[in-house]
Amino acid sequence: MNRGTLYIVTAPSGCGKxxxxxxxxDKHGLVYSVSAxxxxxxxxxxxxxxxxxxxxxxxxxxxxxxxxxEYAEYCGNFYGTPRDAVEKLIExxxxxxxxxxxxxxxxxxxxxxxxxxxxxxxxSVRELKRRLLKRGTEAAEVVEExxxxxxxxxxxxxxxDFVIINDDINNAIRDFDACIIAAKHLRKCHGxxxxxxxxxxxxxx
Amino acid sequence: MNRGTLYIVTAPSGCGKxxxxxxxxDKHGLVYSVSAxxxxxxxxxxxxxxxxxxxxxxxxxxxxxxxxxEYAEYCGNFYGTPRDAVEKLIExxxxxxxxxxxxxxxxxxxxxxxxxxxxxxxxSVRELKRRLLKRGTEAAEVVEExxxxxxxxxxxxxxxDFVIINDDINNAIRDFDACIIAAKHLRKCHGxxxxxxxxxxxxxx
Numbered sequence: 001m002n003r004g005t006l007y008i009v010t011a012p013s014g015c016g017k018x019x020x021x022x023x024x025x026d027k028h029g030l031v032y033s034v035s036a037x038x039x040x041x042x043x044x045x046x047x048x049x050x051x052x053x054x055x056x057x058x059x060x061x062x063x064x065x066x067x068x069x070e071y072a073e074y075c076g077n078f079y080g081t082p083r084d085a086v087e088k089l090i091e092x093x094x095x096x097x098x099x100x101x102x103x104x105x106x107x108x109x110x111x112x113x114x115x116x117x118x119x120x121x122x123x124s125v126r127e128l129k130r131r132l133l134k135r136g137t138e139a140a141e142v143v144e145e146x147x148x149x150x151x152x153x154x155x156x157x158x159x160x161d162f163v164i165i166n167d168d169i170n171n172a173i174r175d176f177d178a179c180i181i182a183a184k185h186l187r188k189c190h191g192x193x194x195x196x197x198x199x200x201x202x203x204x205x
Numbered sequence: 206m207n208r209g210t211l212y213i214v215t216a217p218s219g220c221g222k223x224x225x226x227x228x229x230x231d232k233h234g235l236v237y238s239v240s241a242x243x244x245x246x247x248x249x250x251x252x253x254x255x256x257x258x259x260x261x262x263x264x265x266x267x268x269x270x271x272x273x274x275e276y277a278e279y280c281g282n283f284y285g286t287p288r289d290a291v292e293k294l295i296e297x298x299x300x301x302x303x304x305x306x307x308x309x310x311x312x313x314x315x316x317x318x319x320x321x322x323x324x325x326x327x328x329s330v331r332e333l334k335r336r337l338l339k340r341g342t343e344a345a346e347v348v349e350e351x352x353x354x355x356x357x358x359x360x361x362x363x364x365x366d367f368v369i370i371n372d373d374i375n376n377a378i379r380d381f382d383a384c385i386i387a388a389k390h391l392r393k394c395h396g397x398x399x400x401x402x403x404x405x406x407x408x409x410x
Contacts, residue, residue: 124406154407162390163399165406175390181380182387185367194368201329201370202359 002193004094005183006086006112010105011120012150014132016166020120020176021099028180030097033086036062039077052082070100070107081108102153109159114191116183118176119160123167125151161188207398209299210388211291211317215310216325217355219337221371225325225381226304233385235302238291241267244282257287275305275312286313307358314364319396321388323381324365328372330356366393 007030011017024030036052038059047053054062059078062068071080081098089096098108098115109117122128128150132143157163162179166172183189212235216222229235241257243264252258259267264283267273276285286303294301303313303320314322327333333355337348362368367384371377388394 121403121406124408151407154403157403158392158396158400161392162387163392163402164390165402175386178383178386179390181383182367185369185380185384187363187366187368188393191363195363197368197370198326198359198362201326202356203329 002093002190004090004092004096005189006090006096006098006115007180007183008098008100008105008108008115008117009120010100010102010118010153010160011166012102012122012128012153013146014128014135014150015120015122016169016172017099017120019169020164020166020173021097023173024176024180025097027177028095030095030180031089033081033089033096033098035079036068036071036082037077037079039079052085054078069111070104072104083111086112102156106156106159114189116162116179116186116189117160118162118164118179119157120172120176121154121157121163121165122150123165125154161186207298207395209295209297209301210394211295211301211303211320212385212388213303213305213310213313213320213322214325215305215307215323215358215365216371217307217327217333217358218351219333219340219355220325220327221374221377222304222325224374225369225371225378226302228378229381229385230302232382233300235300235385236294238286238294238301238303240284241273241276241287242282242284244284257290259283274316275309277309288316291317307361311361311364319394321367321384321391321394322365323367323369323384324362325377325381326359326362326368326370327355328370330359366391 009017009021025032034048034052036054036059038054038056041047041053045051063071067083068080069083069086071078081100081104086096086098100108105117109115125147129143129147132138132146164172164175187194214222214226230237239253239257241259241264243259243261246252246258250256268276272288273285274288274291276283286305291301291303305313310322314320330352334348334352337343337351369377369380392399
């Protein structure tokens with residue numbers, strides 16, 4: 001059985017990543033990678049589904065054992081991507097979606113160079129700001145913070161395999177969809193599978 | 206204006222390349238690259254459309270001037286891909302399809318590393334043979350020659366960006382289509398355009 005594909009997807013806040021991913025996950029049966037965290041479960045959150053809930057001690061033990069593809073601390077809680085869970089899914093032939101912020105994505109692609117990496121860009125910083133303000137869910141200073149963060153994050157796009165500009169949401173969904181399919185044939189990501197397939201093609205004479 | 210994309214597509218004879226390309230060229234407005242040749246025009250062939258028809262002297266002069274991305278001699282005639290014609294189209298923002306045999310493709314990708322390279326494989330050598338025999342257009346010994354050639358060509362697939370197995374023609378068309386779209390976002394092929402775009406996104410604050 002062929003190994004699955006790991007798709008690492010990142011974008012500054014407000015680039016339409018959620019809408020694009022929801023569509024792609026449904027259409028291609030992608031499995032979301034589940035993060036581990038030390039924060040307490042909220043009502044309705046299920047261990048192993050929304051997060052793997054860990055004690056601070058367990059989490060620190062996992063850090064020591066290099067069990068995370070990446071981890072970070074926010075507001076006093078740890079969040080991390082458990083290596084085992086991702087690798088097991090890939091081995092089983094599942095296609096895994098790792099939705100992650102830019103710094104985390106950089107760390108994971110360093111550890112798993114065969115992953116397919118995708119960065120979603122806004123058409124412009126001005127338009128990003130407009131979209132964030134239009135949501136109306138955040139105070140102007142929070143929007144300002146997000147825009148500043150986006151300006152720091154955007155230059156990292158050049159390290160990703162695929163860069164998609166969300167100028168028009170339907171085009172972005174179509175193009176993201178194409179990247180998901182095309183990545184299956186991309187040597188960079190499936191070199192070993194492609195080599196095996198070539199051998200098979202030649203053997204079945 | 207963004208530069209166009211050069212798609213280099215190759216496959217052993219009998220892999221369904223023609224059907225796949227016809228579909229993709231129509232759908233994505235790809236322009237076929239026109240080869241130069243020293244062979245005489247056949248009835249209905251138009252210079253600059255089907256081939257650039259050249260005298261042997263002119264062709265040899267072009268070889269000396271390094272005017273070809275690749276060239277080869279078959280049955281006493283030269284065939285080659287003029288560098289100028291391809292580069293002019295790319296500069297104009299056109300997406301160019303270079304349909305070429307495996308050795309020629311290897312030479313062109315060496316000269317133009319930013320080209321997107323695609324290799325179409327048969328599901329197996331046995332199936333390729335069955336398809337070639339089924340066509341009924343060639344004698345058994347010609348089919349045997351083609352199969353032998355395919356066996357030599359198939360291992361080169363591992364040097365291409367995208368490898369598509371034509372197991373089912375509809376799937377192959379869909380996946381080829383996805384690769385054509387996805388390649389537009391692929392850093393390997395559009396690194397400079399992507400860098401420029403990142404700058405633009407940041408500038409429009």
